[in-house]
Amino acid sequence: MSQKTFTVTNNATGQSEEFPVHEGTHGPDVVDIRTLYQKMGVFTYDPGFKSTASCESSITFIDGEEGTLLYRGYPIEQLAEKSNFLEVSYLIMYGELPTKAQYDHFVEMITHHSMVHESFRDFIKGFRPDAHPMSVMVGMVGAMSAFYHDSLDVTNPEHQEISAHRLIAKMPTIAAMAHKHTKGQPFVYPLNKLGYAENFLHMMYSVPAEDYEVDPLHARALDLILILHAEHEQNASTSTVRLAGSSGANPFAAASAGIGCLWGPAHGGANEAVLVMLEEIGDPKRIDEFVARAKDKEDPFRLMGFGHRVYKNYDPRAKIIRKMAIEIINKTEGNDPLLDIAMKLEEIALTDEYFVEKKLYPNVDFYSGIIYKALGIPTDMFTVIFAMGRMAGWMAQWDEMISDPKRVIGRPRQNYIGAARRNYMQMDKR
Ligand code: SDX
Numbered sequence: 001m002s003q004k005t006f007t008v009t010n011n012a013t014g015q016s017e018e019f020p021v022h023e024g025t026h027g028p029d030v031v032d033i034r035t036l037y038q039k040m041g042v043f044t045y046d047p048g049f050k051s052t053a054s055c056e057s058s059i060t061f062i063d064g065e066e067g068t069l070l071y072r073g074y075p076i077e078q079l080a081e082k083s084n085f086l087e088v089s090y091l092i093m094y095g096e097l098p099t100k101a102q103y104d105h106f107v108e109m110i111t112h113h114s115m116v117h118e119s120f121r122d123f124i125k126g127f128r129p130d131a132h133p134m135s136v137m138v139g140m141v142g143a144m145s146a147f148y149h150d151s152l153d154v155t156n157p158e159h160q161e162i163s164a165h166r167l168i169a170k171m172p173t174i175a176a177m178a179h180k181h182t183k184g185q186p187f188v189y190p191l192n193k194l195g196y197a198e199n200f201l202h203m204m205y206s207v208p209a210e211d212y213e214v215d216p217l218h219a220r221a222l223d224l225i226l227i228l229h230a231e232h233e234q235n236a237s238t239s240t241v242r243l244a245g246s247s248g249a250n251p252f253a254a255a256s257a258g259i260g261c262l263w264g265p266a267h268g269g270a271n272e273a274v275l276v277m278l279e280e281i282g283d284p285k286r287i288d289e290f291v292a293r294a295k296d297k298e299d300p301f302r303l304m305g306f307g308h309r310v311y312k313n314y315d316p317r318a319k320i321i322r323k324m325a326i327e328i329i330n331k332t333e334g335n336d337p338l339l340d341i342a343m344k345l346e347e348i349a350l351t352d353e354y355f356v357e358k359k360l361y362p363n364v365d366f367y368s369g370i371i372y373k374a375l376g377i378p379t380d381m382f383t384v385i386f387a388m389g390r391m392a393g394w395m396a397q398w399d400e401m402i403s404d405p406k407r408v409i410g411r412p413r414q415n416y417i418g419a420a421r422r423n424y425m426q427m428d429k430r
Contacts (some may be wrong), residue, residue: 006031010040026061026070043413049234050309054410055242059092059396060233067313067361071231072096080320085226086110086196089168089392092231093399113169114190114199116140116177117147124181133178133384134263140174141167142256152250154402163251164395171388172196176203179381197223200388205376218375221328222385225368228317229389231396235309237262241394242401243410251398258394259387265304268390270365271382274305275373278338278345287345295354305366306349312359321367322346328374339370 004021017039020032030053037043046052061070069076072091079088090098090106098106123143127136145152148166151159177187180203188203198219206212232238241258245251262268281290294303308315329336346362349355365386372382401407 004029008033008036008040010042015040022056024056026063037413043415045415048309049239054234054239055401057233057397057400058095059393059400060231062233062310064308064310064312067311067316069232069316076228076316077320080224080227083227084195085223085230085389085392088227088230092392092396093164109165110169110196111192113166114173114192116170116173119147120174120177121187124177127181129182129184131182133175133182133380134259134269134387136178136181137174137384137387138256138259138263140178141171141259142253144170145250145252148252154245154248154250157403160251160399160402164399167251167255167395168391171391172200173203175381175384175388176200178384179204179378182380195219195223197226201375204381217328217331221324221371221375224324225321225371225385226389228320228364229368229386231390231393234397236264236267237390238394238397241398245398245401246407246410248409251395251402254398255391255394258390262387262390263383268365268383268386270304270363271369271372271386272379274342274365275338275369275379275382277304278341278369281341281345284341284344287341287348291345291348291352295352303345303349303355303360305362305369306355307358307360308363311361311363314361315363317364318362318366321364321371322362325367325370325374328371332374336370336374338373342367342370 004023005018006021007016007018009016017036019036021029022032023029033044044052059072061073062068071079071088072095074091074097079091083091086107087098087103089110090103094102120140120143124136124140127139144166148163151162153159173190180187186208188206188208190199191202194202194214198214201214201218201222202212205214234242237258240261241254244257245254265273277290281287290301291303293299293301294306325339325342329339346366349360349362354360368386369379369382372385373379377385
C-alpha cells in the first residue's frame with residue numbers, strides 16, 4: 001500500500017510539499033512534519049501540545065472519546081481486577097506480563113533495593129519539619145544521583161535497569177520518611193517480608209513503641225490505586241521526564257523533574273486540591289455556589305478533579321476508584337460526609353449543561369482523596385502517593401526514550417512576539 005501523505009500548501013507563495021503520514025496500532029494518524037521548517041521555512045504552533053505527538057511509544061494507549069486506557073494493550077479494568085502493582089510495573093517496563101520466574105525475580109529485585117543509604121537520614125533532617133512532603137521527595141529523589149556513581153551511564157542497559165529498579169523500590173521508603181519527618185517520628189525501615197503497598201503502610205504508620213498490623217483491605221486499596229496511577233502516556237510530568245532525560249541527564253535527575261511537574265494542582269496535585277475543595281464546600285447545600293463559581297469566567301476557581309486534556313468521557317480510572325471509595329467507606333467508617341458531598345457534586349456536574357457541553361467528567365483525582373482519607377493518609381501525602389505509582393511509568397517512558405537510537409534532545413521553537421531589533425541607548429538618553 002502506498003505511503004499516506006499530507007500536502008501542505010503555502011497560499012501566499014503557492015509552494016506545496018508532501019509530508020509522510022504514520023499510522024499507529026490505535027488512535028489517529030500522525031503527520032510527520034520534521035522537515036517542515038527546512039522545506040517551507042515555517043514552524044507549527046501548538047502551545048499545550050493539544051494536536052502534537054512528541055514521540056512514538058508502545059507503552060500506553062488512551063482513547064479520550066471512549067474513555068479507554070490500555071497498558072501495553074491490556075485494559076486497565078482487567079489489570080485493576082486481576083493484577084497487582086509490581087506485576088503491572090513489570091508489564092509497563094518490559095512490555096509483557098511476566099512468567100512466574102520473571103515475576104519472582106522482579107519482586108526480589110525491588111524488595112532488595114527498598115532501603116535508602118543511611119546518609120538520607122541526615123539529609124532529610126535539613127528540611128524544616130513543616131516542609132511539604134513533595135518538596136522532600138523532589139530533593140531526595142534528585143539526591144539519589146549522588147549515591148549511585150556505579151550506574152549513571154544512561155547509555156548502559158544494565159545501568160538503565162538498575163536505576164529504574166532503585167527508583168521504584170525506594171519511592172515508598174522516601175515517601176514514608178517524608179511523612180515521618182513532618183510528624184517528628186523515627187523513620188521505619190522497610191520489611192522485606194511485606195508486599196509493596198503493605199510495606200509502605202508499615203513504614204508510614206508503625207512506631208517502635210508497639211506492634212503494627214497492616215489492614216489487608218487498606219493494602220489492597222493502596223495497591224489498586226498504585227496500579228491506576230502507574231502510567232498515562234505523554235502527560236505533563238512524563239513529558240517532563242522525557243525532555244529532561246533527552247539531554248542525557250541521569251534518571252534520578254529526570255525523575256526529580258517529573259515529581260516537580262506532577263506537584264501542580266492542574267496535574268497530580270489535583271487530588272490534594274479536591275480534598276481541600278470538598279472540605280471548603282463543607283455542606284451539600286453549598287455545592288451550587290461552587291458549581292456557579294466554576295462556571296464563572298471571571299472566577300479563577302475550577303472544580304478540582306473534573307476535566308481532562310484527553311478524556312472527553314468518564315476517566316476509566318475514576319470509575320474504578322469510585323467503586324472502591326464506596327466499598328472502603330462502607331467497610332470502615334460507614335459514612336464520610338466528604339464522600340456524600342463528592343457524590344452529590346458528581347451528580348450535579350454530570351447533568352449541568354456547562355460541564356456536559358465542555359465534556360468535563362470526574363478524573364482519577366476526584367475520588368482518590370476520599371480513599372486516602374479513609375486510609376488515614378494526610379492530605380499533603382496524596383500527590384506523593386501519585387508519584388509513587390507513576391514512577392513505574394516514568395521509568396518505562398524514560399527507558400523507551402533513552403534507548404531510542406533516533407533519540408535527539410528535545411528543543412521546541414517559538415513564535416517571537418517581542419521587541420524588534422534595536423540599539424543600546426545610554427542611560428542619560430532614555
Ligand atoms: C491529571 O494528562 C494526564 O494524563 C494527567 C493525568 C495523569 O494520569 O497523568 O490524568 C492526571 O492531571 C488529571 C487532571 C487533574 N487536574 C484537575 O482535576 C484540575 C481541574 N481540571 C482542569 O484544570 C482541567 O480540566 C485540566 C487541566 C485537567 C485540563 O485542562 P485543558 O485540557 O487544558 O482544558 P481547558 O483548560 O482548555 O478547559 C477547556 C474548557 C475551558 O473553558 P473555555 O475556556 O473553553 O470556556 O473547560 C473549562 C475551561 O475553563 N474547564 C473547567 C474545568 N476544566 C476545564 N471549568 C471548570 N472546572 C474545571 N475543572
